Amino acid sequence: MKDRVLKRAVKMGYENIKKNQIEYMKRFWESADVEIEGDAKLQQGIRFNMFHILQSTGKDSKTNIGAKGLTGEGYEGHYFWDTEMYIIPMFIYTKPEVARKLLEYRYNTLDKARExxxxxxxxxGALFPWRTINGEECSAYFPASTAQYHINADIAYAIKKYYEATLDEEFLIKYGAEILFETARIFEDLGHxxxxxxxxxxxxxxxxxxxAIVNNNAYTNLMAKDHLSFAAYVAEYIKKNFNDEYQRIKGKIELDEEEIVRWKKAADNMYIPYDEKLKIHPxxxxxxxxxxxxxxxxxxxxYPxxxxxxxxxxxxxxxxxxxxxxxxLYLHSDKFTKEQKIRDFEYYEKVTTHDSSLSPCIFSIVACDIGYIDKAYDYFMRTARMDLDDHHGNTKDGIHAANMAGSWLGIVAGFGGFRAFGDEILFSPRIPQNWNRYSFKINYRQRLIKVDVNKEKVTLQLIKGSLIKVKLYDEEVQLEDKIERNLAN
Amino acid sequence: MKDRVLKRAVKMGYENIKKNQIEYMKRFWESADVEIEGDAKLQQGIRFNMFHILQSTGKDSKTNIGAKGLTGEGYEGHYFWDTEMYIIPMFIYTKPEVARKLLEYRYNTLDKARExxxxxxxxxGALFPWRTINGEECSAYFPASTAQYHINADIAYAIKKYYEATLDEEFLIKYGAEILFETARIFEDLGHxxxxxxxxxxxxxxxxxxxAIVNNNAYTNLMAKDHLSFAAYVAEYIKKNFNDEYQRIKGKIELDEEEIVRWKKAADNMYIPYDEKLKIHPxxxxxxxxxxxxxxxxxxxxYPxxxxxxxxxxxxxxxxxxxxxxxxLYLHSDKFTKEQKIRDFEYYEKVTTHDSSLSPCIFSIVACDIGYIDKAYDYFMRTARMDLDDHHGNTKDGIHAANMAGSWLGIVAGFGGFRAFGDEILFSPRIPQNWNRYSFKINYRQRLIKVDVNKEKVTLQLIKGSLIKVKLYDEEVQLEDKIERNLAN
Structure with missing residues (x-):
C-alpha cells in the first residue's frame, strides 16, 4: 500500500503533485473559506485550523481523524466523538464527501461495535467504542469512556445532519440506516x-x-430521543420508498417491526429531567x-x-x-426558548471549568444564540489560535483537532447563527466589536451560499445552485441571487 | 525479630511450647466455646472457624488479620473492614484484649490515614484505607474501595462496641478518642x-x-450519624472526666470545639433515605x-x-x-420496628446475590430477628462449613475469615438473639429444628455469661463476675447466678 502510493508519486513527479495540491486547496477554499477583517491573527488562526482539519482527516472510509490530527502522539492517535460532534459538522457544510467517508468509517467498524x-x-445492536482506531474499545477507564453511551446518539446525529444537508439516499440506504438501527437498539435495551x-x-x-455514571443525563436522553425517533423515521421512509433495500437490511440485522414501534414509544416518552424550582435542566x-x-x-x-x-x-x-x-442547547437549539437557554447557560457557566478544549467553542455558540456577544467573543478567542499560540502549553503533544473545527463552528454557528434542521436553514448573524467584516460559506443540498457580514449589513449570496428558502433572523427569504439586510443588534 | 522468636522457641523446647499452647486454647474455649448438639459436622465447623480466627489474628497492635487469614494468598494478605465488622465482634465478647489490639492497629496506622x-x-481528619497492610491504601479500583468511606464509621462502631463491652477508659483516652475524632472529621467535611x-x-x-459511587447510601449515612454522635459524646465525656487528657488530644489534633458542635448537628440532621410508597429504606x-x-x-x-x-x-x-x-438493620437493630425490618429484609432479599461471602451470615441474623427461623437456618448453613467443605470452590486461595467469624455471629447474634447497646444486654434465643441444644458464652464488663438453649428452655448462667442486668426476650432479669425460662416459639 505504502509502496504503491510512493511509486505513483514518483511517476507523477514533484511539479505535478504540487500543481494538484494547489488545485485541491483552491477548490477547498472556494467552497469553504472564512474571511475575517480587522484581526489578521485571527484570520490566520481560522485558516490554519481548517487546513489542519482537512489534512488530518482520513478520506478512505478506513481511517478517521485522531484527537491530535497527524501532529502528535497525544491520545495515542485514537478517534473519539470529536469526529461526529466537531469535525463532521465542518465537513458537512464545506466538503460533504469527506463527512460521508468519516461516517462510512463507522459503518466499516460496525461489526466491532456489535461485538x-x-x-x-x-x-x-451495536455500541461504538469511546476511543479506537480499528473499531475496538481502547479505553482503560470505563467511567469516563465506555459509560459515555451518547457516542451512539452522536453518530446518529451526524448521520441525520449529513443526510439533511445532502439528501444522499444512497448513503442512507447502503450505510446510514444500518448504523442507525443497530445503535438505536442499544438505547431501547438500555432504558426502561x-x-x-x-x-x-x-x-x-x-x-x-x-x-460519571449517573441516571438520566439530560444530554444523553435528549440525544437518544432524537436518535430513536430518527431511526424509526428512516425505517419507515426506506420501507415506503425502497422496500427491497429495506427488506435486505431487515433480514441482515433480523429487525423485528415491533422494535420500531418500541423506538418510537421510547422517543415519545423519553424522560428529560427538569427542575421546577430553578427552572433549568439538571x-x-x-x-x-x-x-x-x-x-x-x-x-x-x-486546573485542570x-x-x-x-x-x-x-x-x-x-x-x-x-x-x-x-x-x-446548541445541537437542539430549535427545541428551547431563549429564556430557557439563558437560565440553563447561566447555571452551567458558573460550574464549568472548561478543562476540556472541546468546551469554549460550544459556550461561545450558545452565548451568541442568547445574545451574549461579548461573552461569546471571549470564549471564541480561547479557541481560534489555541495551538498557534500554545494556550494550553501542550501543543507539543499535538494540535487540538476538535477545538480547531470548533473555531469554525464558533464563527458559522456562533456569530453567523447558522443552523440547519432539514428544510429549515437559519442565519442570525451578529458581529463582534473587534471585527470589521467576516464571511463564510455553506454547502447545502447542492447550493453554495456565501454569508457576508459587516458592521451594518448581512449579505446572503447564492453562489451555486438553484433557488433555496432560508430564514434570516425572523424573515423567510427566497434566496435566488443575493439579498441584503441590516445587521441585527 | 524472626531470629528472636526462633531462639526463644528453641530455648523453651517443644514440650513446653505444646503445654503452653494447650493451656492457651483451654483458656480460650473456657471463655468462648460454642456447643451444638444434634449436628456433629456443624459443631466441628464452628470450632474450626473460631480456631482459625484466633490463630490468624495479629495480637501485637502492628498486625491485623488478612481476608484469608494465614492460609492463602487471596487478597494479597490485605486487611479490610472485615476486621471491624466480623472479626472484632467475636473477640469483643470472647477475648476482648485481642479486640483492643486490633483497634490499636488502626491507631498505629492513623498517620497513614491522615495522609x-x-x-x-x-x-x-483521617480516612482509613479500604485494603492495606501497613496503613497505605492498596486498592486499584476506587469505585469499590476508597469510595467505601463507611470504613471510617465501621471502625468507630467497633470502638464503641469495644468500649461499651469493656468500659476500657484507658484505651478510649489513649487511642480510641483520637481515632474517633479524626475519622468523624471526614464525614463532617464530606457531607453537606x-x-x-x-x-x-x-x-x-x-x-x-x-x-458504586452513589448519594446518600443509607447504611453509610446511618453509620456516620452514629459515629458523629458517639465522637461528640466521647469528646464531652473525656473533657468532663479527664480534662488533661482531653486538652492533650485537642492540642495534638488541633480540635476546635466548634467542630464538636458541628458533629452533633450533622448527626441530628443526618438524612436517612426512606421511600414512603414502598415503606422501605432505599x-x-x-x-x-x-x-x-x-x-x-x-x-x-x-454467578458471581x-x-x-x-x-x-x-x-x-x-x-x-x-x-x-x-x-x-442488624448493627442498629434497636432503631427499627419488626415490621420495618420485615419490609426492608424482604425487599433486599429479592435483589441480593450473596456473591460475597460476607453476606449470608448477616441475612441469617436479621432473619432470626424477624422470626424467619427456617430461612435463617438456610443462610446460616451456607457459612458454618464454607471452607471445610469448599462451598465456593476457592478455599485453595485461603479461608474466608470474615465468614468464619460471621458463623459465630450467626449463632450468637442470630439464633441467640444477643445484642449489646451500652447498659442494655439482650438475648432472644430461638432454636433451629435440626438442633437439640446449643450454648455460647458472652464476656461483658468482667462477667462471663453462658447461654444454654434446648428445645424447651433457655438457661442464662453467670459464670464469672457480679450481678448484671440483662433482658431475656421482653423480660428484665437481674442475673446473679442462673435463671431458666421457657424458649419462645
Whole structure:
C-alpha cells in the first residue's frame, strides 16, 4: 500500500503533485473559506485550523481523524466523538464527501461495535467504542469512556445532519440506516420505563467527564430521543420508498417491526429531567443535589482539576469539565426558548471549568444564540489560535483537532447563527466589536451560499445552485441571487 | 525479630511450647466455646472457624488479620473492614484484649490515614484505607474501595462496641478518642446540608459493591450519624472526666470545639433515605429507580456476576452483591420496628446475590430477628462449613475469615438473639429444628455469661463476675447466678 502510493508519486513527479495540491486547496477554499477583517491573527488562526482539519482527516472510509490530527502522539492517535460532534459538522457544510467517508468509517467498524455491545450484555445492536482506531474499545477507564453511551446518539446525529444537508439516499440506504438501527437498539435495551417519569436511561456518563455514571443525563436522553425517533423515521421512509433495500437490511440485522414501534414509544416518552424550582435542566438526576465546587478557594494552578484531585472528589461536586447540557442547547437549539437557554447557560457557566478544549467553542455558540456577544467573543478567542499560540502549553503533544473545527463552528454557528434542521436553514448573524467584516460559506443540498457580514449589513449570496428558502433572523427569504439586510443588534 | 522468636522457641523446647499452647486454647474455649448438639459436622465447623480466627489474628497492635487469614494468598494478605465488622465482634465478647489490639492497629496506622485524607482533599481528619497492610491504601479500583468511606464509621462502631463491652477508659483516652475524632472529621467535611433532606453524603459506595459511587447510601449515612454522635459524646465525656487528657488530644489534633458542635448537628440532621410508597429504606438516592436485575434469565453459571458482566451493566441495575442496608438493620437493630425490618429484609432479599461471602451470615441474623427461623437456618448453613467443605470452590486461595467469624455471629447474634447497646444486654434465643441444644458464652464488663438453649428452655448462667442486668426476650432479669425460662416459639 505504502509502496504503491510512493511509486505513483514518483511517476507523477514533484511539479505535478504540487500543481494538484494547489488545485485541491483552491477548490477547498472556494467552497469553504472564512474571511475575517480587522484581526489578521485571527484570520490566520481560522485558516490554519481548517487546513489542519482537512489534512488530518482520513478520506478512505478506513481511517478517521485522531484527537491530535497527524501532529502528535497525544491520545495515542485514537478517534473519539470529536469526529461526529466537531469535525463532521465542518465537513458537512464545506466538503460533504469527506463527512460521508468519516461516517462510512463507522459503518466499516460496525461489526466491532456489535461485538462490543455483546460484551456489554446487549443481545442486539451495536455500541461504538469511546476511543479506537480499528473499531475496538481502547479505553482503560470505563467511567469516563465506555459509560459515555451518547457516542451512539452522536453518530446518529451526524448521520441525520449529513443526510439533511445532502439528501444522499444512497448513503442512507447502503450505510446510514444500518448504523442507525443497530445503535438505536442499544438505547431501547438500555432504558426502561419509570412511573411518573417515562423512559429512563441509567448508569451512563454524559459529555462532562467530571460527573460519571449517573441516571438520566439530560444530554444523553435528549440525544437518544432524537436518535430513536430518527431511526424509526428512516425505517419507515426506506420501507415506503425502497422496500427491497429495506427488506435486505431487515433480514441482515433480523429487525423485528415491533422494535420500531418500541423506538418510537421510547422517543415519545423519553424522560428529560427538569427542575421546577430553578427552572433549568439538571445535568442528571442527582447533579443539583450535590455540593457546588468551591471555585473561590481553588488556586489557578490546580486546573485542570483532573490532574490535582482524586476523581471521587470531583464526582461528588457540581463541577463540569466541559459543555454537557449546554451542548444540547446548541445541537437542539430549535427545541428551547431563549429564556430557557439563558437560565440553563447561566447555571452551567458558573460550574464549568472548561478543562476540556472541546468546551469554549460550544459556550461561545450558545452565548451568541442568547445574545451574549461579548461573552461569546471571549470564549471564541480561547479557541481560534489555541495551538498557534500554545494556550494550553501542550501543543507539543499535538494540535487540538476538535477545538480547531470548533473555531469554525464558533464563527458559522456562533456569530453567523447558522443552523440547519432539514428544510429549515437559519442565519442570525451578529458581529463582534473587534471585527470589521467576516464571511463564510455553506454547502447545502447542492447550493453554495456565501454569508457576508459587516458592521451594518448581512449579505446572503447564492453562489451555486438553484433557488433555496432560508430564514434570516425572523424573515423567510427566497434566496435566488443575493439579498441584503441590516445587521441585527 | 524472626531470629528472636526462633531462639526463644528453641530455648523453651517443644514440650513446653505444646503445654503452653494447650493451656492457651483451654483458656480460650473456657471463655468462648460454642456447643451444638444434634449436628456433629456443624459443631466441628464452628470450632474450626473460631480456631482459625484466633490463630490468624495479629495480637501485637502492628498486625491485623488478612481476608484469608494465614492460609492463602487471596487478597494479597490485605486487611479490610472485615476486621471491624466480623472479626472484632467475636473477640469483643470472647477475648476482648485481642479486640483492643486490633483497634490499636488502626491507631498505629492513623498517620497513614491522615495522609490519605489529604490525598482525598480533606484538610483535616483521617480516612482509613479500604485494603492495606501497613496503613497505605492498596486498592486499584476506587469505585469499590476508597469510595467505601463507611470504613471510617465501621471502625468507630467497633470502638464503641469495644468500649461499651469493656468500659476500657484507658484505651478510649489513649487511642480510641483520637481515632474517633479524626475519622468523624471526614464525614463532617464530606457531607453537606440539602434543603428538605438534611445532612447528605454524596459520592460514596456502601458495603454492596454492585452499586458504586452513589448519594446518600443509607447504611453509610446511618453509620456516620452514629459515629458523629458517639465522637461528640466521647469528646464531652473525656473533657468532663479527664480534662488533661482531653486538652492533650485537642492540642495534638488541633480540635476546635466548634467542630464538636458541628458533629452533633450533622448527626441530628443526618438524612436517612426512606421511600414512603414502598415503606422501605432505599439503599441510596437512586437505587429504587433502577431496573431490577433479570434474575430469572440469569443462568447459575453466571454467578458471581462480577466475573461475567461489565461493572456498568451491574451498576445500572437493582442488584446487591451482599448485605448493605440489611447489615444496618442488624448493627442498629434497636432503631427499627419488626415490621420495618420485615419490609426492608424482604425487599433486599429479592435483589441480593450473596456473591460475597460476607453476606449470608448477616441475612441469617436479621432473619432470626424477624422470626424467619427456617430461612435463617438456610443462610446460616451456607457459612458454618464454607471452607471445610469448599462451598465456593476457592478455599485453595485461603479461608474466608470474615465468614468464619460471621458463623459465630450467626449463632450468637442470630439464633441467640444477643445484642449489646451500652447498659442494655439482650438475648432472644430461638432454636433451629435440626438442633437439640446449643450454648455460647458472652464476656461483658468482667462477667462471663453462658447461654444454654434446648428445645424447651433457655438457661442464662453467670459464670464469672457480679450481678448484671440483662433482658431475656421482653423480660428484665437481674442475673446473679442462673435463671431458666421457657424458649419462645
Amino acid at each position: 462490543r455491545a455483546r460484551q456489554m450484555s446487549h443481545e442486539k 420505563y419509570v412511573e411518573g417519569k417515562g423512559f429512563c436511561i441509567d448508569g451512563v456518563t454524559g459529555p462532562d467527564e467530571y460527573t 445535568q442528571d438526576d442527582s447533579f443539583l443535589s450535590k455540593k457546588i465546587w468551591d471555585f473561590e478557594n481553588t488556586p489557578k494552578e490546580n 482539576l483532573l490532574l490535582h484531585y482524586h476523581p471521587l472528589v470531583i464526582y461528588r461536586h457540581q463541577v463540569c469539565k466541559q459543555a454537557d447540557w449546554v451542548l444540547a | 490519605r485524607a489529604r490525598q482525598m482533599s480533606h484538610e483535616k 446540608y440539602v434543603e428538605g433532606k438534611g445532612f447528605c453524603i454524596d459520592g460514596v459506595t456502601g458495603p454492596d459493591e454492585y452499586t 439503599q441510596d438516592d437512586s437505587f429504587l429507580s433502577k431496573k431490577i436485575w433479570d434474575f430469572e434469565n440469569t443462568p447459575k453459571e453466571n 456476576l462480577l466475573l461475567h458482566y461489565h461493572p456498568l451493566v451491574i451498576y445500572r441495575h437493582q442488584v446487591c452483591k451482599q448485605a448493605d442496608w440489611v447489615l444496618a
